[in-house]
Ligand code: 5GP
Ligand code: MG
């Protein structure tokens with residue numbers, strides 16, 4: 001698996017430090033409140049798990065799975081809810097935890113759904129952002145790292161469902177896509 005990696009863009013340690021930093025900021029933001037933290041599956045599962053350990057206010061959490069990519073490296077622009085929340089968001093302060101924002105289409109759709117369901121507030125924290133590829137008018141409230149316009153894997157992010165368990169963020173060798 002490690003042999004398929006061309007370059008490590010962000011190390012395990014850099015990610016750890018950033019997640020702790022984001023957790024501290026969010027703990028302040030939600031002081032005295034009890035947010036519902038929503039993990040956007042599957043990509044954000046590792047970030048979510050690490051982040052909530054750094055949040056010091058009481059939270060509840062839930063999971064949602066959406067799909068926009070299939071096995072390709074580009075967004076189809078069509079977002080589908082694969083797994084919905086178990087919890088009602090009505091009147092709740094919602095913190096959406098994303099792995100990476102690319103076109104911004106997935107989050108634009110999600111925020112719209114949550115607001116229509118009566119969320120009191122929606123805040124987005126994403127670990128990675130690729131602003132160069134944005135087509136939707138959307139910005140995260142909190143961002144870990146800004147990345148170049150490259151397809152990345154690791155720390156929850158996949159290519160064709162593989163590489164999610166790499167503890168760093170990297171770029172695959174070109175031959176991995178062609179074989
Ligand atoms: P968007 O709707 O913003 O274009 O992309 C949403 C989702 O596509 C992300 O949450 C992520 O799951 C996936 N995605 C976007 N860019 C990348 C990337 O560089 N690598 C991987 N593995 N997934 C990506
Ligand atoms: Mg995602």
Ligand code: MG
Nearest residue numbers: 043069158159
């Ligand atoms: Mg994916």
